[in-house]
Amino acid sequence: MIERRDVFQAIADPTRRIIINKLSTGPLNITQIGEDLDMSKQAIAKHIKILKECGMVMMHQKGREQVCEAQLAKLDEVTDWVAQSRKVWNQRFEKLDKFLAATKNKL
Amino acid sequence: MIERRDVFQAIADPTRRIIINKLSTGPLNITQIGEDLDMSKQAIAKHIKILKECGMVMMHQKGREQVCEAQLAKLDEVTDWVAQSRKVWNQRFEKLDKFLAATKNKL
DNA sequence: TATAAAGACAACCATTCAGTTGTGCAAATA
DNA sequence: TATTTGCACAACTGAATGGTTGTCTTTATA
Numbered sequence: 001m002i003e004r005r006d007v008f009q010a011i012a013d014p015t016r017r018i019i020i021n022k023l024s025t026g027p028l029n030i031t032q033i034g035e036d037l038d039m040s041k042q043a044i045a046k047h048i049k050i051l052k053e054c055g056m057v058m059m060h061q062k063g064r065e066q067v068c069e070a071q072l073a074k075l076d077e078v079t080d081w082v083a084q085s086r087k088v089w090n091q092r093f094e095k096l097d098k099f100l101a102a103t104k105n106k107l
Numbered sequence: 108m109i110e111r112r113d114v115f116q117a118i119a120d121p122t123r124r125i126i127i128n129k130l131s132t133g134p135l136n137i138t139q140i141g142e143d144l145d146m147s148k149q150a151i152a153k154h155i156k157i158l159k160e161c162g163m164v165m166m167h168q169k170g171r172e173q174v175c176e177a178q179l180a181k182l183d184e185v186t187d188w189v190a191q192s193r194k195v196w197n198q199r200f201e202k203l204d205k206f207l208a209a210t211k212n213k214l
Numbered sequence: 215t216a217t218a219a220a221g222a223c224a225a226c227c228a229t230t231c232a233g234t235t236g237t238g239c240a241a242a243t244a
Numbered sequence: 245t246a247t248t249t250g251c252a253c254a255a256c257t258g259a260a261t262g263g264t265t266g267t268c269t270t271t272a273t274a
C-alpha cells in the first residue's frame with residue numbers, strides 16, 4: 001500500500017470538509033473549530049494534524065492557542081484532476097462526432 | 108461513524124482515480140481496466156463496485172464481460188464544494204479590502 | 215468437447231482510520 | 245495564588261479499507 005496523505009484523502013472525510021468550510025471564513029483555534037462539532041477536541045486536533053500534513057492548513061501559536069488558517073491553493077490539485085478527466089471524456093465524444101460527420105459525408 | 112460511500116471517498120484512493128482516468132477514454136471491461144495495474148482482478152472488481160455504488164460508473168453485461176463506463180457528472184459534487192469554499196475564502200478578503208478602504212477614507 | 219477466460223462470491227488478513235479516555239503542562243484568568 | 249482553559253501526547257478500540265486466495269458459474273474458443 002502506498003503512503004496516502006494527500007489532498008484527495010484529506011477532503012474525503014466529511015468532518016474535515018466542515019473544518020475547511022469553517023476555516024474558509026477566517027482563522028480559528030482548535031476549540032472554536034470544534035464548537036458545534038459534537039466530538040472531542042482531541043479528535044478535532046487529529047483532523048487538523050492531517051490537514052496540516054497535506055498542506056491544507058497552516059498554524060501559528062498565539063499564547064496558549066493554536067490558530068489554524070486554511071490554505072485553499074492545495075485544492076487546485078483536485079480541480080485540476082477533475083478538469084483533466086472531464087477533458088479526456090469530452091474528447092472522446094468530439095472524436096465520435098468527427099467520425100459521424102465524416103461518415104455522413106461519404107453517404 | 109457515518110456511512111460514507113460518496114464521490115469524495117471514491118476519488119480518495121489513487122487506484123480508483125487511475126480507473127476513472129482509464130474509463131474517461133471510453134468503456135472497458137474489468138480485465139482491461141486491471142491490465143497494467145499490478146493487482147488482482149478481484150481487487151479491481153472491488154474498486155469498481157465502490158465506484159458503481161456512488162454513481163461514478165455504470166455497467167452492462169456483454170456476454171461474459173462486464174463493461175464499465177464512467178459517469179463524470181458526479182464529479183460536480185466535488186468541484187461545487189471546492190468552488191463554494193473558494194468563494195467564501197475570497198469574500199473574506201473582499202470584506203477586509205472594504206474595511207481598509209473605509210478606514211482609509213476616515214483618515 | 216475440453217479448456218481457457220471473465221468475473222461473481224466469500225473468507226480471510228494487516229493496516230489505517232476515526233474516535234475515545236486519561237495524563238500532564240503551560241498560559242490565562244478570577 | 246488557585247483555578248480554569250487550550251492543547252499536546254499516549255494508549256486503546258472498533259470499524260473500515262485495500263488487498264489476498266480459493267471456489268464456482270458462465271461464456272468463448274481451440
